Amino acid sequence: MRVLHTADFHAGRTLRGYDRTPEIRDALNEIVGLARSEKVDAVLVAGDLFDTVNPPADAEAAIFAFFLALRDAGIPSIVIAGNHDSASRLSGLSGLLGWVGVQVVAQPSHDPRQMIRTVETRSGEKLVVGALPYLSERRLVKAADVMGAEVGLWRQKYREGMKFFLGQLAAGFEAGAVNMLMLHATLDGAVASGSDRGMQFDLTNAYTVSPLQLPAAAQYVALGHVHKPQELGASPLACYSGSIIQLDFGEGGEKKQVNLVEVEAGRPAKVHPIPLVSGKELRTIRADLETLDARLSAVKGFDGLLKVVVRAPAGTALPGLKDRVLRQFPNALGVELEAVKDEATVQAASREGLSIEQLYERYHQERRGELPDALRRVFKETDTAVREAAGDGI
Missing domain, CATH: 3.60.21.10 (Metallo-dependent phosphatases)
Structure with missing residues (x-):
């Protein structure tokens, strides 16, 4: 059967x-x-x-x-x-x-x-x-x-x-x-x-x-x-x-x-x-502003349906971007902006909520590797001493 x-x-x-x-x-x-x-x-x-x-x-x-x-x-x-x-x-x-x-x-x-x-x-x-x-x-x-x-x-x-x-x-x-x-x-x-x-x-x-x-x-x-x-x-x-x-x-x-x-x-x-061979092929193109034209040129002749995602710094206004893409690809169903945060903003966000000890440990890992226990104790003692001194008004 x-x-x-x-x-x-x-x-x-x-x-x-x-x-x-x-x-x-x-x-x-x-x-x-x-x-x-x-x-x-x-x-x-x-x-x-x-x-x-x-x-x-x-x-x-x-x-x-x-x-x-x-x-x-x-x-x-x-x-x-x-x-x-x-x-x-x-x-x-x-x-x-x-x-x-x-x-x-x-x-x-x-x-x-x-x-x-x-x-x-x-x-x-x-x-x-x-x-x-x-x-x-x-x-x-x-x-x-x-x-x-x-x-x-x-x-x-x-x-x-x-x-x-x-x-x-x-x-x-x-x-x-x-x-x-x-x-x-x-x-x-x-x-x-x-x-x-x-x-x-x-x-x-x-x-x-x-x-x-x-x-x-x-x-x-x-x-x-x-x-x-x-x-x-x-x-x-x-x-x-x-x-x-x-x-x-x-x-x-x-x-x-x-x-x-x-x-x-x-x-x-x-x-x-x-x-099955019926149905249009769907494809998503991702690019930043500098590489957008090159990425679009690479799919020239594609007869399926496109979605174009352009990566740009957060807050960037790109007037005319959709029209620019549609002139080259009338089969593009969507043109979207993907906000990319700058490195400084990303780093600041990653530090949010961390204690000074955790920040020091991260700094040491990035520069020299794992923080030794002895050095951690010294840092903690120093930090405590500084805080106590600040509390005494010195």
């Missing part, structure tokens, strides 16, 4: 006022082409189809065209809601999407069986997917309450609640079928892209899932939420496919991909990353 795993489309995304949806549409067309050429049996989309809960019409058109193209190719798909999606909106559309072969799991159900989706493939093999949409702590508490669990426990530990749902989904796996799990969540050990808004916080707080909590019976775990493609854990094999274009300058330089998963019932899955 061959399954294509993708996620994090973010249709409707704008970057500093620049609409990225045409690039996202191109990437979706590329993914449909790969699904055809690789003869996949199903496509898994692990959340964040849209960038906002109320996407513009062209973003919806791009997503629906993607699913219609998969329908025309005879390829079924399974989709979950991500944190950027409107779960209620996707839930309302699930009936219509079902007519074109899209199985949607947008919200948790009081009956875990409602979160199990199956596909009878052309080869006769059966694919079973436990599909868990994004669950914030608030939604997890509400879902646990509906299912009759002790709500107080969910409030205490997010991951214990997730463990409950994951266990319920694993109970729906079938012998003799290919069993997969799909969720939109943050796993411990995941590395965020610079553009994963709020993700750096998520990766260090309590609202994560341990790879050890993933059901061992899952042959593959299709993850969404983190935009950097990566593999986490081997038993079960869990992977983020990442976003499909460089969505933000924090993702500049990242190679985007989809994951082609080859698997058969009862055997470990094999993952083959397939690179």
Whole structure:
């Protein structure tokens, strides 16, 4: 069986006022082409189809065209809601999407069986997917309450609640079928892209899932939420496919991909990353005033999107700088000033709050190395004597 795993489309995304949806549409067309050429049996989309809960019409058109193209190719798909999606909106559309072969799991159900989706493939093999949409702590508490669990426990530990749902989904796996799990969540050990808004916080707080909590019976775990493609854990094999274009300058330089998963019932899955070429390359240029022209000349002919950061002394006014850059590079979406403090200011700030003894120790380290204990005692005694003499009015 061959399954294509993708996620994090973010249709409707704008970057500093620049609409990225045409690039996202191109990437979706590329993914449909790969699904055809690789003869996949199903496509898994692990959340964040849209960038906002109320996407513009062209973003919806791009997503629906993607699913219609998969329908025309005879390829079924399974989709979950991500944190950027409107779960209620996707839930309302699930009936219509079902007519074109899209199985949607947008919200948790009081009956875990409602979160199990199956596909009878052309080869006769059966694919079973436990599909868990994004669950914030608030939604997890509400879902646990509906299912009759002790709500107080969910409030205490997010991951214990997730463990409950994951266990319920694993109970729906079938012998003799290919069993997969799909969720939109943050796993411990995941590395965020610079553009994963709020993700750096998520990766260090309590609202994560341990790879050890993933059901061992899952042959593959299709993850969404983190935009950097990566593999986490081997038993079960869990992977983020990442976003499909460089969505933000924090993702500049990242190679985007989809994951082609080859698997058969009862055997470990094999993952083959397939690179995507759609979408403009994003690049950040950093320079000071003296090197700015040279740095810009070095990227002449670059047809992606630029952010230019100019380092200058704090308080410097640079009228006309943005116009100067845009004349050379109309594709520059941002021109920013990065204040650089002069050395004297930096040194003064570094001395702030230090005692005279600490200042002397720092001075000695910079000039002669580590301060000997004997010399420290002499300095301290001298300092004390001077202070006492000053107190006596001498």
